Amino acid sequence: MFKHSQNQLVTQSQQRISQAMMKLLAIESFAELTVTQICQEAEVGRRTFYRNFDDKMDVIAFYLYDEMQRDRKANCPANLSEAMQKAFVFIYHHQETFKLLDLNDLLPQLQRIIKNLIQNHINELESKLHAMGIEDKIAYYVNFTANTIYSNIELWVGSDFKENPDEIAQLTVNFLSGLRVAKPNCN
Numbered sequence: 001m002f003k004h005s006q007n008q009l010v011t012q013s014q015q016r017i018s019q020a021m022m023k024l025l026a027i028e029s030f031a032e033l034t035v036t037q038i039c040q041e042a043e044v045g046r047r048t049f050y051r052n053f054d055d056k057m058d059v060i061a062f063y064l065y066d067e068m069q070r071d072r073k074a075n076c077p078a079n080l081s082e083a084m085q086k087a088f089v090f091i092y093h094h095q096e097t098f099k100l101l102d103l104n105d106l107l108p109q110l111q112r113i114i115k116n117l118i119q120n121h122i123n124e125l126e127s128k129l130h131a132m133g134i135e136d137k138i139a140y141y142v143n144f145t146a147n148t149i150y151s152n153i154e155l156w157v158g159s160d161f162k163e164n165p166d167e168i169a170q171l172t173v174n175f176l177s178g179l180r181v182a183k184p185n186c187n
Contacts, residue, residue: 001054001058001061002014002052002053002054002058002059002061002062002065003052010052013042013044013048013052014052014053014062014066015066016042016043016044017038017039017042017044017048017049017052017053017059018059018060018062018063018066019042019063020038020039020041020042021033021038021041021042021056021059021060021063022063022097022100023041024037024038024041025100025104026100029104030056030060030104030105030106031104033056035049035055035056038056038059057106057109060101060106060109061109061112061113064101064109064110064113065113065116065117067090067094067097068087068090068113068117069117071086071090080173080176080177081169081170081173084149084169084170084172084173084176085165085166085169085170087149087169088153088156088165088166088168088169088172089165089169091153091156091157091165092161092164092165095161098153098157099157102154102157102158107153107154107157108150110150110153111146111147111150114145114146114149114150115142115143115146118142118145118146119142122138122141122142145176148172148175148176149172149176152168152171152172152175156168
């Protein structure tokens with residue numbers, strides 16, 4: 001897993017590598033892309049690459065995490081509904097990136113990022129969860145939430161962004177809030 005760093009030079013190297021990779025993905029498939037090509041495009045050595053990342057997949061994870069974190073810091077949501085709306089607007093504004101990831105079968109990397117973001121948020125809410133008596137069930141909550149969000153993103157990207165961001169965000173919030181379905185008529 002990529003290393004989080006407070007060192008600005010490290011962060012700049014990671015960003016250069018991830019941006020170079022995304023640029024190359026527009027012209028070459030992920031499977032055929034080499035670390036050497038990425039390093040040449042980023043103008044860094046292989047040592048710098050491996051000091052920051054385990055492999056190419058790790059670069060994708062960093063790219064998604066970094067982009068989402070920057071957006072989250074600039075637009076910190078106040079509640080679940082706002083968080084989902086901002087997330088889906090972010091994805092909508094980065095459609096080409098998400099289509100490219102889908103084309104290269106890299107969209108599942110997003111699921112890991114979502115789990116990390118949710119876990120970070122839960123760590124901030126630890127005292128509230130303890131008061132609710134559910135701290136031993138957090139892993140279930142994280143998986144359910146991450147899988148719901150990821151599944152909706154995957155379907156939305158696959159449908160070529162048929163719904164607008166507000167619609168898909170509201171749908172996701174409804175699922176996460178325990179959408180109540182009308183009682184079936186058994187007559």
